[in-house]
Amino acid sequence: MGEVVGAKPSYPEEGEIHPKGLPANICQPCLNEGNEINSHKFCIECNEYLCTSCIEAHNRFSTTKTHHLTENKLDLNFNQSINAGRCLYHMDRYLDHFCVSHDEYCCVSCLNTRHRSCQQKLSINEMSETVTDKDLADAEERKEKCIMKIEEVKKACKKGIDTLDIERQDAMNFLESFRTDLFVAFNNLHENNTATIERKYRTIRTKLEADLKTCSDMENNLEKGHVVLKCKDEAMHFINMRKLLRVTDMTQATAEAMSSDANVKHFQLTRSSLCLKILNQPELLIEIADRTRIYKETGISNILREFAIGIFYSEFYKSVYKEPSSLIIPLKESVFVYNTMKNISEEIDFPDLVSSVEKVKNNFFAALPNKGVVVCPTGNKNTQVVLKTNEPCIGIVKSSTSFYVTVRVEKTGQLRKYTSAGKLDDVLKSNEKGDSVFTDRIGEVKISKDEKKIYVVDTKTGIVIVSAKPYSLIKIISNVKEPQGIALIQAESMFILLSDGTVTQTTDDGKSFYNVIEKGTHIDMDSIGRKDYHSICWDGFATLFVIFSQSRNLKILQHQLNFKNEY
Known part of the structure; x- marks a missing residue:
């Protein structure tokens, strides 16, 4: 709940002035009726001095019978009413009592409501009288243990910071190493594909150059056949024409095949789906445990x-x-x-x-x-x-x-x-x-x-x-x-x-x-x-x-x- 903080004004002793401006030995309820009778008790909750008859009446009614009464003596030991702050349930009241049954502070209103049936209820002043040297020693020991625990936590935090610095540097080293690995991998990819492209280029170019020479040869053959057709021997015209047509058909088929080969696109490089995914989401290459x-x-x-x-x-x-x-x-x-x-x-x-x-x-x-x-x-x-x-x-x-x-x-x-x-x-x-x-x-x-x-x-x-x-x-x-x-x-x-x-x-x-x-x-x-x-x-x-x-x-x-x- 909290520590005991602050203090309220002390209650008067015998011979002093009553809290309401009256002599301390006069019963307040009787005085209100016009009778001056010496008091024998003081009610903490009512803040009044009571005579014997009023004490009996106090103990008869359910609303007041649980009130705390103290002796009206010089050794009251109630010179200070210490409180533990304001009550969470009754903000106009102070926590000046303690319930032993529930091990918690309470105010006067709590005594008559939440703690009405509790047997062990004392004012903080009365509780202070029960504190022994052993209790103080135990409290001191608990405090020392708590301080030791705090020191352990501080050491753990400092060690955690040192570990964190090391982990950070390791992570940075990892990233640098990963970048180097990626550079080497992509450099090897570039070199390997460059060599492949050059090799394929030379092979295809050699073939195309050979096809070009073949085309020249076929063109020469066709020209020779055309010359043969112009001979003066009419009997050979038919034979030469049939030879020319046969050569023309073969040349036509070969040319069409060569034309298909010449129009093929040999270098069609594309980025794979995995490559595109990595380029769009490079974070996929590295996993960080705390990502959301x-x-x-x-x-x-x-x-x-x-x-x-x-x-x-x-x-x-x-x-x-x-x-x-x-x-x-x-x-x-x-x-x-x-x-x-x-x-x-x-x-x-x-x-x-x-x-x-x-x-x-x-x-x-x-x-x-x-x-x-x-x-x-x-x-x-x-x-x-x-x-x-x-x-x-x-x-x-x-x-x-x-x-x-x-x-x-x-x-x-x-x-x-x-x-x-x-x-x-x-x-x-x-x-x-x-x-x-x-x-x-x-x-x-x-x-x-x-x-x-x-x-x-x-x-x-x-x-x-x-x-x-x-x-x-x-x-x-x-x-x-x-x-x-x-x-x-x-x-x-x-x-x-x-x-x-x-x-x-x-x-x-x-x-x-x-x-x-x-x-x-x-x-x-x-x-x-x-x-x-x-x-x-x-x-x-x-x-x-x-x-x-x-x-x-x-x-x-x-x-x-x-x-x-x-x-």
């Missing part, structure tokens, strides 16, 4: 399942959980578990409306916004409360050590961090300038595989990215219009579902967006009724599930995606 894949729909989609929900889909229905082979969908006061592989389903009943679900191994968790609790089902509509938010809880996700819950508080939103035991650990609601990060349209929450980043959807704000350690704001992707849900793809990459049904892909920097599913490309778009999009799920391979409601039906739309390229 870009996806595009194939045009293949279908309605996987449809539910009759009986009412218009509530604004609280925001998060659908995806298991390797199942979709877990909140449906009013129940959760529908649909096995996409076996096409079978089961329904789990809850005592109230369910907004989101989370499943870690065999542990199943559900957020009940109307009750402000996160529960774990135990069967027959029975549940066990895991943690209390008191305000409507919308989205929930669990890491190995914590719960992260999105909560709506009046006109704003909060991202709360709870321990696995359900203790409130931290709250994120404003940036460094003190401005609210979230609105009352805060929705689902997701966590990265390495549990280092939390992603929150806020329809008005955008996609809010939060660091798990330290628990702080990293970035707000605000240039998206009314995001409804997200699905994390890989490191620093996500799908975002928009209110019009468009699904776009971007990275954590939020600079570039690639539409994966265009608006209006969903099947069944001409069916009657407005479509409200709620959530998306990614199976990690090639299927994207889009959940939307239409009139009184909830539909699961299944899209097949292809790997398009990388950037």
Whole structure:
């Protein structure tokens, strides 16, 4: 929750002036009735001194019987009321008490509400009296261990920087070596093809020159035949003519064949399809492990399942959980578990409306916004409360050590961090300038595989990215219009579902967006009724599930995606 910071004014001792300007030994409630009676106790919550009769009355009423009363002595040891800051639930109160049962700070109002049934509740001043030398020594030891851990991290970071420098140089050396290899390969390609072209040129030219000489010889033969026809012996005319025609036919056939050979294009060099692909995408020659894949729909989609929900889909229905082979969908006061592989389903009943679900191994968790609790089902509509938010809880996700819950508080939103035991650990609601990060349209929450980043959807704000350690704001992707849900793809990459049904892909920097599913490309778009999009799920391979409601039906739309390229 935080360290003890600051102090409030001390309460008066005997003989001093009462906090309300009266003598400290006078009972205030009796004085209000016109009676001056000496007091025996002081009520911390009411900030009043009480007599014996008023103490008995104080202990009779449920609203005051849990108040803390202290002795009115010089050794009160209540000279300072230390507080741990303002209460997260009651902003006008200070955290000046401690609940031993829940191991957390609380204010006076919390004592009478959230911690009303708790037995061990003391003021911080009273708690300070229980601190022993061993406790201080243990705290000091833990601090030293923490410092040692920080030193280990610092050494690891420095070593990481050194390793990174080496890896960078290795990568640059690799690129230079690769460029040299490419130059050698293309130089060899050039030399080999040049030699081939020259060899082929000489062969073809020799043949063409021989054909040219043959043409000259055939031309001379035809001229000789023409001369023979002019002889004076008429008897030889017929014989000579037949010889000339025979030579002419042979020469004509040979000339036509030679003409076909002479018109052939001998050097037809083209770039292969692989060459063109490499020239257009030279990045294909080198693989970099952290490149982001870009996806595009194939045009293949279908309605996987449809539910009759009986009412218009509530604004609280925001998060659908995806298991390797199942979709877990909140449906009013129940959760529908649909096995996409076996096409079978089961329904789990809850005592109230369910907004989101989370499943870690065999542990199943559900957020009940109307009750402000996160529960774990135990069967027959029975549940066990895991943690209390008191305000409507919308989205929930669990890491190995914590719960992260999105909560709506009046006109704003909060991202709360709870321990696995359900203790409130931290709250994120404003940036460094003190401005609210979230609105009352805060929705689902997701966590990265390495549990280092939390992603929150806020329809008005955008996609809010939060660091798990330290628990702080990293970035707000605000240039998206009314995001409804997200699905994390890989490191620093996500799908975002928009209110019009468009699904776009971007990275954590939020600079570039690639539409994966265009608006209006969903099947069944001409069916009657407005479509409200709620959530998306990614199976990690090639299927994207889009959940939307239409009139009184909830539909699961299944899209097949292809790997398009990388950037």
